[in-house]
Structure formats: C-alpha cells, structure tokens
Amino acid sequence: MARPPLPAAALLAAALLHCAPAAPARRHKPDVSRKHHTWKEQSPWLSSLVNAVGTGVPTKGFPVGAEEQATRWNPPRCGVPDLPVLPDGQNGRNRQKRFVLSGGRWDKTDLTYKIIRFPWQLVKAKVRRTIEEALKVWSDVTPLTFTEVQEGRADIVIDFTRYWHGDNLPFDGPGGILAHAFFPKTHREGDVHFDYDETWTIGNNLGTDLLQVAAHEFGHVLGLQHTAVSKSLMSPFYIFRYPLSLSEDDKQGIQYLYGKPKLDPDPTPTQPAEPPQPDLETNEITNVESVQPDVCNTDFDAVSTIRGELFFFKFRFVWRLRAGKLQAGYPALASRHWQGIPSSVDATFEDPLGNIWFFRDSQYWIYEGERRVAGPTPLAELGLPASPVQAALVWGAEKNKIYIFSGGNYWRFNPHTRQVDNIYPRTMADWRGVPQEIDAAFQDEFGFAYFLRGQDYWKFDPVQVKVLDGYPRQISQDFFSCTPSSNSFR
Template sequence: LPSRIIRFPWQLVKAKVRRTIEEALKVWSDVTPLTFTEVQEGRADIVIDFTRYWHGDNLPFDGPGGILAHAFFPKTHREGDVHFDYDETWTIGNSLGTDLLQVAAHEFGHVLGLQHTAVSKSLMSPFYIFRYPLSLSEDDKQGIQYLYGKPSPEPDPTPTQPAELPQPDLETNEITNVEAVQPDACHAAFDAAATIRGELFFFRSRYVWRLRAGKLQDGYPALASRHWQGIPSSVDATFEDPLGNIWFFQDSQYWIYDGERRVSGPTPIVELGLPASPVQAALVWGAEKSKVYIFSGGNYWRFNPHRRQVDNIYPRAMADWRGVPPEIDAAFQDELGFAYFLRGRDYWKFDPVQVKVLEGYPRQISQDFFSCTPSS
C-alpha cells in the first residue's frame, strides 16, 4: 500500500518524520500480510498531513493539547486520510511533547479499519498516554488479524481486503490526552456551558465535555487546560463574544482567550462594571450573537463586549426571563435561537419568540445531552 506525506511538522526534520511513519506502519505489517511503501508523488492509499484548525473535513483541530489527530475508516468518502494537528509539540521517543510514533501507529490502525478499544494499555485506546517502547496489545493484534489475517510465510503482493465490520456513525476517530479520574456526565451538575466555534461545551471542575452535532466527541471529558492553558481550575461562566474571543469567569475575575491563546487575565470583574461577586452564568443572545447577558445573584446585566462594560451598572431582575429559576448555574443559545438555562442537573428551554420557558420543562441534562438513563 503506497503512503504519502503532504506536509511535515515544523519541529522535526523530514527524514526523521519519514522514518517514524515507516516504523508506525511496520507495527501493523509485522503482524499481517500487509506491506507499505512511501511515495512522494502520485496516488497513495494513505495520505498523511499535518494541518491546523479548520482544514476541509468538518473536523477542525483545536490548537495545542486536546485533539491530537484523526483518521478516516475504509470505505468512507475520505478513506486513507490521516490528519495530525500541526500545533502540537511533536517529538519522537520521549515524553517532552506528543510522541509521533505512538499517535501515528494509532491512526494507521483506524485507516486499516480498527475502532477504539476499551482494553487498557492497548495502542487503539482513545486516550494518549506515552509508553515506550511501542508495542501492540493482544487485543490490537487480534483485531488487525481478524481483518487481514496473519503474516504469510511469503509476502503476498496483493493484500487481502479487510473483513466487514460495522462502522460507527462518525467516519473518523480522534485521539486525545487523558489523565486523572474523570467525572461522570450522567451524575454531574455543570458549572458552566457555552457554544464555542459552533460546538457545545460543558464545564465541571477542571473538565470539559465537547459535543459536535449533538454527539459527545471521543476523548471527552478532557482537562479544560488542554484547550486553554492558564484557565482557572474551575469555571463559573463562559461565553464566546461576536469577535470570537472566549471569556471565562471565576469568582471575581475574568480571562479572555483568542482561540487557545490567552489574551488577558486574570482581571477583576469590577472593571466591567459588575459587582465583585461571582458570575453565575453568561448568555450570548440573538441571531447575530450581538447581545451578551451576565447573571449573578438573581439579577442580570446586559454586557457590551466591544466596550467591555455593562450597559447599566444597575441590574434587572430574573423575572424578565419568564419561567427561568432565579438562580442558575449556566446558560447558552443553540443554533435555532433557543436559550437553555441550567441549574443543578436540570435545564429549562426558553423560546425567543414567546419570551418564556417552553412547556414540559425542566428536563434532565444528562438524559437529553448525554443519553443517560433518566434518574428519579
């Protein structure tokens, strides 16, 4: 099978990258009849690229940390494509950054048809943890040999076609970092929530959940600090302003990020015209996302992110939001313009036309957003 590298990571010389890619493919060819050859032009069955953010496949990267790479399964519209996040600190054979050999071997497993496994210490685990030397677990080996068979005594120039396996709803798999014990969304009361870059993020303690098109993405929950270095250990409120800046609040301070780069903070919220008390929630509201509301202590303020000041230092009462409880934990707006207000493990859906909460609410966050079994 021919493979081709389109672009290279800036930290590593091309010759080392080529050797590492060859070694990552050899992990699989050693236990199957498959053979791989690099080509530098023309058609290739495996196309490797180091790219950034939005890059044409509707699966944007997120800067340093978080999502490291993704690949497309056989018999999908981009089969054979393997994308690495250019903004990672790629290394080879050490834990000073992200080890290219381990991530590449994992992604090549997906290109060949393997899905993630729940078996610990497997190469096809959805979480990146540096291990050296690289090796396949018995589960990895059995999976790839189920698809392609065992090595032939004499190499077969025509690799066998992979056995049919059911493919997941998403035709790509992403690998991300993991550490520590992660909270369970089915039993969590979230601290904050926001729509950021068109995706829905829920925050609890140090962790963040990421939903794309209503589906929780692989590798989440993850540490929020992997997206936003220097973010406080927990977040009281967050929103993305019309300029694309991401604001985080904790206690009586706030931080501003441009993507994953911190622009400012911590800064006292009194400089925004707010009282020196914790912000409970923030809501970006309206078709043009032109209105920002900040909630605290049963009151709310309209906030102007361009001037970085509230419109009036005197707040209004939560009673304006008919049907919404006076104390809330988080708020966000969906793509249809509905607002969602969270308190504890429940949420209220707010109609922008009727200007009140819809009938049938509150409902459980865990059930509707994370497909958990309803709790009594």
C-alpha cells in the same frame, strides 16, 4: 497536452483557488456525515479567471458536451472552471495527460518551510509531524526536499489565521472556506493559509482532516492546479480516506514539473526507529479518574457553544458535544484546550470576534483559541460587581447580545467596549419561567436559549419570550443519553 502559461493576471487569480459549491451562492455549514465535500479554497476572481483563460466552460462547471449529465447529477464541486474536454482527433496524442499545471514551478528542489501559527485544537508537535507527512507525499516521488525552519525566511510559509489576514481573501469562521495557497511565480508564492476557526483533526472525519487538506494545498504551492481525474489528491472533491497517497495522475503531474527522485548511490544504513514519544495532546485523563464526575449524576459549572460545538464544564473537566454527540475520549482536562485556565470556571462564552471568556470568582480571562491574551483581570473593570458570575449567555440572531447573570440579576455586556451597558442590573423576572438562580446558559443554532440549574435545564422560546411547556428536563438524559433518574422529583 500541457496547458500554456497563463497571463500574469490569470496566474494571480488562479493562485487562490477556491472550491465552493457551484450553486447556490448561499453558504451552508458542511455536513460531516456526507462522504463527499468540496475543497473550500478561495478565488473571488473566478469570473475574471474564466475570461482570462477563455475556456467557455458551461455555468455548471461541467465539460463541454456534458450538459445532459449535469442535469442528472450535479454534486458539490470546486468553483474553479475545468479545462474543456477536447473532441476526438484534436491533440489526441496528449489526451491522456489529465494533470493541470499553474504555469509556474520552483527553480530549486531544496525548499524550506515555516509554521507561523498553529490551530488551537492540536498541539504543535502533532501539527509539525502532520505537515511533514503532507510534504513527504510529494518528496517521495520527486527530488524535492523540505526542511522546517523556525526563524528567518522560508520558501513556504504556513499560517493558521482568521478573517481578514492581509491578502484580501478573508476567512469566514467555522465552515465555509477552509484554506488557500499561492502558486509559484506569483506575488505571494509559497504562502499557505488555513482557517484557524475550523475544527482541525488528524486521522478522522469528525472535523476537517489537516493531513489531507495540507497535502492538497502543498500541491498548489508546488505548481499543480485541480485535476479532472477522480480520487486524485488534486481533485476538487475532498474524500476522507486513509492512508493518504498520490494517484498516478498526481504523480505524473508533479514529476512533469520536477522529475523523478534521485537515486542514492550510497544509501546510509537504516537507523532503528525511535520509540514513539507520548503526545501532550490527549483526551485520556491519567491519575485523576477517581475524582472524575459522573456525567449522569452531576450538575455543571458552565456551558458554552465554542467554535460551533457545545462544551460542558465541571471542576477541571470538559465534555465536548458535536452535532449532539459526545466526542470520543471525553471528558478531558479543560487545560488541554486552554493552558492556564482556572481549576474550575463559573461561566464562559465566545464573543462575536471569536474570543473565549472565562469567569472565576471575581476575575476573568480571555483566550484567542488556545492562547491566553488577557487575565486574570478583576470583574470591576467590566463594570460588574465583585461577586462571582453564575452564567453568561450569547443571545440573538446575530449573536451580538451578551448577558451576564449573577445573584438573581443580569447585565447586558458589550464585548467591544468591555463594559456593561448599565451598571444597574435587571431582574430575572424578564426571563419568564427561568429560575431565579442559574448555573449556566447557552443558545443553540435555532435561537433557543437553555438555562441550567442543578441537574435540570429549561428551554426558552425567543418568540414567545418564555420557557416552553414540559420543562424542566434532565440534562443527563437529553444531552448525554443517560437513563432517567429514578429519584427525580418535580
């Protein structure tokens, strides 16, 4: 039986579904090695939604009568409550209708959409094709059409944004909340927001797959809530699978709202497929392989943790490590991620606001994701000497301390004021066991600092405030699984 329309307050609450694990409240970063993940959308008004709907859903989120099952198996799932399962004999003739409607639908079938901003990891052309493909899974089974516009008003507005962005539903940086969307007939119908700080990928499970998340969110924008039918696109559980397709439940739900596709009485002849155009986004390096550094026999210009991943820089190349593993296709040109970056960098770091800083000689650049927002700017504006910066370290449990290293000295830097705290530096003697001159530095997720010089690195304990025993060790061996160098001297 179709769910009756919700009151306006409930529609507003339901419009921003979020699917965080039901318990515990403490948020952890997702484990990409697991097969099942929750759709992490947003709904801080979950409790008000439960009251408005009045479903009497048990606290674990399982249907009435499933408490015993919940105690045995309670996987991560959407925090939005399901409709209760009706006992046999109550509305039995409609029991097979599993799809759930939001209570709203578009009054037209020809919809326009516009992409305001793009994720920094992917080029715009590929994002546009992916969004088009995500919408196509719905238009293939309905009379709906979707046309991209780049100027003026649009029915569906897609944005990759971060933290507070104007709808009182802030994103939270890498991990956690991924996206949210507004239902038809709500005050922001058609808005779809993706967290800019996620690791967006296409066609693999190494990050957050944009195609599947976008298709799911577009289901909400068109008027569908979550379904209890497993393996449906509108299921609250995210399962990476290809090719992307609708389940019968998804199909029945969207066709209940908009009907079946119209038959074309005079189909046009099939046009020959255009040859695929080469992507600008590529991890392949062409015509420069001969000068590519050997990762097992090189030092590095800079190293930094950016968006939760570790980036090693050498000349114009970058190596990218996620969860300690080198990603396929790397090294790549650093300019693939940051257009206009210098041909080589001396140091880099990501500040607490998510801005990425690069230093080269007596200048610095600032990027917001892939977009340059400042630079080149003289180092003197930061209160630093004109001599090149050798390394930058984001330090502390809150990652709110930034240290700049140069010429055997270091400064503490405030990214909010964009000034060093004191124009007079301190000496490297404060970092017991660390070499006087270093090439790069970074902090890991456990709070340890790493200092690199040449092909070696030193691991610094923040509790004992000194380098751990057994260091230095080889960078190539521990980070890139290279065979230990036979001519290494200590």
